[in-house]
Amino acid sequence: MALFSVKDVSKTYSNYKALDRVSIEVEKGEVFGLLGPNGAGKTTLIRIINQITAPDEGEIFFMGEKLRAEHVQMIGYLPEERGLYKKMKVGDQAIYLAELKGLKKAEAKKRLEFWFEKFEISSWWDKKVEELSKGMQQKVQFITTILHEPKLLIFDEPFSGFDPINANLLKQEILSLKEKGATIIFSTHNMESVEEICDSIALINKSKKILDGKVTEIKQRFNENLYEIIIPSSFNIEEIKMEGVEIRAITPKQLTQELVLKIDNEQKADFISRIISKTNLISYRELLPSMNQIFINAVSKQ
Amino acid sequence: MNKINIIIKREYFTRVKKKSFIVMTFVVPILFLALVFIPAILSQKALTVSKVLVVDQTLVEKNGVKSSLFLNKFKNNDELTFVYGYDIKKAQDDLIKKEYDAVLELVKTNDNPPIKGFLYYGENELSLVSQQAIQNQLTDIFKNHILTYDYGMSEKDLAWFNDPKIGFYSKNILSGEDSNKGVQTVLSVILGFIIYMFVFMFSSQVMRSISEEKMNRIVEVLVSSIKPIQLLMGKIVAIALVGLTQLLLWGVFFAIMIFSLQGIYPDAFNSSKNENITITQKVPASASFNEAIAENSEINKIIQQVFSINYGLVLSTFLFYFLAGYFLYAALFGAVGALVDVDTDVQQFTLPITIPLIIAMVCFPLIINSPSGGVAFWLSIIPLTSPMVMMMRIPFGVPAWELILSMAVMIIFIAFCVYIAAKIYRTGILMYGKNITYKEVWKWLKYKN
Numbered sequence: 062m063a064l065f066s067v068k069d070v071s072k073t074y075s076n077y078k079a080l081d082r083v084s085i086e087v088e089k090g091e092v093f094g095l096l097g098p099n100g101a102g103k104t105t106l107i108r109i110i111n112q113i114t115a116p117d118e119g120e121i122f123f124m125g126e127k128l129r130a131e132h133v134q135m136i137g138y139l140p141e142e143r144g145l146y147k148k149m150k151v152g153d154q155a156i157y158l159a160e161l162k163g164l165k166k167a168e169a170k171k172r173l174e175f176w177f178e179k180f181e182i183s184s185w186w187d188k189k190v191e192e193l194s195k196g197m198q199q200k201v202q203f204i205t206t207i208l209h210e211p212k213l214l215i216f217d218e219p220f221s222g223f224d225p226i227n228a229n230l231l232k233q234e235i236l237s238l239k240e241k242g243a244t245i246i247f248s249t250h251n252m253e254s255v256e257e258i259c260d261s262i263a264l265i266n267k268s269k270k271i272l273d274g275k276v277t278e279i280k281q282r283f284n285e286n287l288y289e290i291i292i293p294s295s296f297n298i299e300e301i302k303m304e305g306v307e308i309r310a311i312t313p314k315q316l317t318q319e320l321v322l323k324i325d326n327e328q329k330a331d332f333i334s335r336i337i338s339k340t341n342l343i344s345y346r347e348l349l350p351s352m353n354q355i356f357i358n359a360v361s362k363q
Numbered sequence: 364m365n366k367i368n369i370i371i372k373r374e375y376f377t378r379v380k381k382k383s384f385i386v387m388t389f390v391v392p393i394l395f396l397a398l399v400f401i402p403a404i405l406s407q408k409a410l411t412v413s414k415v416l417v418v419d420q421t422l423v424e425k426n427g428v429k430s431s432l433f434l435n436k437f438k439n440n441d442e443l444t445f446v447y448g449y450d451i452k453k454a455q456d457d458l459i460k461k462e463y464d465a466v467l468e469l470v471k472t473n474d475n476p477p478i479k480g481f482l483y484y485g486e487n488e489l490s491l492v493s494q495q496a497i498q499n500q501l502t503d504i505f506k507n508h509i510l511t512y513d514y515g516m517s518e519k520d521l522a523w524f525n526d527p528k529i530g531f532y533s534k535n536i537l538s539g540e541d542s543n544k545g546v547q548t549v550l551s552v553i554l555g556f557i558i559y560m561f562v563f564m565f566s567s568q569v570m571r572s573i574s575e576e577k578m579n580r581i582v583e584v585l586v587s588s589i590k591p592i593q594l595l596m597g598k599i600v601a602i603a604l605v606g607l608t609q610l611l612l613w614g615v616f617f618a619i620m621i622f623s624l625q626g627i628y629p630d631a632f633n634s635s636k637n638e639n640i641t642i643t644q645k646v647p648a649s650a651s652f653n654e655a656i657a658e659n660s661e662i663n664k665i666i667q668q669v670f671s672i673n674y675g676l677v678l679s680t681f682l683f684y685f686l687a688g689y690f691l692y693a694a695l696f697g698a699v700g701a702l703v704d705v706d707t708d709v710q711q712f713t714l715p716i717t718i719p720l721i722i723a724m725v726c727f728p729l730i731i732n733s734p735s736g737g738v739a740f741w742l743s744i745i746p747l748t749s750p751m752v753m754m755m756r757i758p759f760g761v762p763a764w765e766l767i768l769s770m771a772v773m774i775i776f777i778a779f780c781v782y783i784a785a786k787i788y789r790t791g792i793l794m795y796g797k798n799i800t801y802k803e804v805w806k807w808l809k810y811k812n
Contacts, residue, residue, distance in 0.1 A: 075806045108793070111586075111587040112587075113583070113586050113587060113591075113793065114793075130590070133587060133588055133589075136587070138583075138584065138587040140580070140583040140584060140587075142580040142583060142795065143580060143584075144579040144580030144581040144582075144583075144584075145579070145581055146576075146579070146581060147579055149377070157369070157373055158584065158588070160369045161366060161369055161370075161585065161588040161589060162588050202584075205584075
């Protein structure tokens with residue numbers, strides 16, 4: 062069952078259409094990547110999900126019900142444009158934001174102590190936010206996003222502004238939240254992180270959804286039957302030329318050569334046995350398209 | 364509702380705990396009292412008494428007795444003491460030696476009137492006020508001399524003649540009120556100014572607070588937890604409470620300061636009463652005469668005026684117009700706070716809002732001169748100026764229907780402005796890095812939610 066679904070949502074700003082009949086389905090417990098170039102309408106969709114703006118048309122369902130004001134307590138949102146009150150103390154601020162999400166003060170404090178200890182930032186409790194570095198502020202903001210243990214988490218470009226070490230820490234946390242049963246919507250245009258952590262994606266371009274589905278399934282869908290083989294450089298490629306096999310690229314190395322081939326499915330078995338009989342096949346692997354390629358292809362095709 | 368409370372609590376306590384709030388609470392009453400008392404104290408202490416030598420050369424002869432017309436007739440006061448001499452040459456030498464500040468030579472002439480006065484001074488000229496005072500005394504002494512010697516008037520008659528204390532009253536036949544409005548004028552200016560200051564001070568705080576949240580981007584997190592309108596209202600209410608707290612503290616602080624000053628300088632507060640008593644006691648005449656004089660005395664008039672003001676009305680209308688003016692301008696300034704992305708844009712949008720405030724200030728003298736005139740009437744109905752102008756009119760008395768009309772217009776206009784402001788706010792807070800024009804704002808108003 063979908064935890065969260067958006068059905069035919071449109072939003073127009075005076076003369077500019079930000080979203081055009083977009084539908085997405087997010088399964089419970091998955092990491093859902095919301096992808097698209099800048100200005101595609103991702104942030105508008107995220108704001109609609111957070112009930113910051115209302116759609117002109119379409120419906121949104123959360124846990125089987127129509128999205129209501131009370132649902133904000135079950136949603137955690139880390140916006141792309143991050144910020145905290147500069148003059149307010151870290152601890153007070155975290156408690157304030159937790160209270161706004163419906164937590165009691167004592168409970169908020171208890172949970173904050175746990176997280177501050179986990180992130181080794183307990184000593185910051187009484188510091189003003191302006192005394193912290195940008196990376197430190199991001200950590201605080203991340204904690205305030207997840208503190209009320211939301212069923213749905215929305216991260217808009219979560220890794221921007223983090224150094225590699227902290228980005229990795231954050232990634233681990235996101236994955237462990239998923240293990241604990243949270244559902245995560247993850248908006249980004251960093252495709253590497255999509256491959257690493259997303260289960261499903263939807264690609265939005267120019268206000269429209271142009272692609273969606275499970276990551277593995279999409280990769281299969283865009284599979285062009287490309288394979289990479291590595292063979293000794295002494296071998297003459299002419300010998301393996303056959304019907305249904307097309308050489309796309311040859312990269313000579315010192316002792317070996319790397320070939321990218323497009324092989325029709327019916328010819329695959331024949332081709333492998335043929336090559337094994339003629340030379341030493343050092344490596345053979347299927348080349349699935351990267352999300353990055355799929356992204357660029359899909360967007361530029363439109 | 365619960366969430367609005369959380370907002371109000373934070374907005375209120377962060378402001379009340381700020382150093383600037385505490386400083387304002389103590390400094391403003393002290394400054395205000397200083398403004399009132401320092402000139403008074405200075406004018407008392409800094410006075411120098413000038414010594415004037417009177418050389419009287421106007422011997423008059425009456426029934427064979429020669430006497431000098433001005434001898435010992437000048438009255439000393441706070442600024443001047445008079446001594447008398449005969450030798451003008453010596454007097455001028457002494458003046459050069461600075462034994463006197465001035466020498467007044469009085470000579471007889473054949474003109475009409477037959478007296479002339481010459482005032483000599485050395486290094487420092489006497490103040491214009493002192494010179495005028497000397498001239499007035501000179502005239503009075505001469506006049507009194509003529510009246511006593513030529514017309515045989517007794518000293519008592521003379522005193523009465525010089526100041527017969529004719530009662531002069533003006534009354535409003537509709538309200539039966541005294542129309543001499545000295546106290547009302549002072550109160551009017553104070554009220555108008557205070558409400559201007561408060562409305563401006565606290566409503567611009569709303570603007571700053573909103574643009575701060577927008578600029579440091581926390582607002583997006585906030586509006587994912589609560590509705591923008593809740594955030595806006597929570598903020599406006601919290602700052603109103605801060606304003607009321609400040610007012611209350613100032614009230615208490617003033618009361619304490621006045622009581623303690625009364626303890627230290629009881630004379631300063633009682634002098635007016637004493638004077639009042641001496642004036643009434645001086646005239647041993649019939650009761651009605653006595654009463655008339657007492658009623659006529661300036662101080663009594665002031666006291667009467669002070670008591671004739673309806674303080675309950677002043678206080679309640681002050682609270683209404685403070686809150687109403689604040690809500691109105693908070694909504695407008697709030698919209699500006701949501702519009703601007705960079706501090707430098709603030710000017711462009713605040714100008715049209717501050718113009719009505721400035722118009723009200725500029726019209727202050729006009730309103731005091733004619734508190735029921737056309738300008739005063741219209742400016743006290745138009746909501747953008749009514750908080751200041753109506754408060755200025757209240758001490759003079761305002762017909763009930765005008766007050767009700769002004770308040771009703773105000774409430775309707777506030778509802779309208781809050782509605783507009785909420786629309787601008789909702790869109791504006793999430794609009795970054797865009798050069799916002801009035802045309803753009805007009806489009807936002809037409810968005811449906």
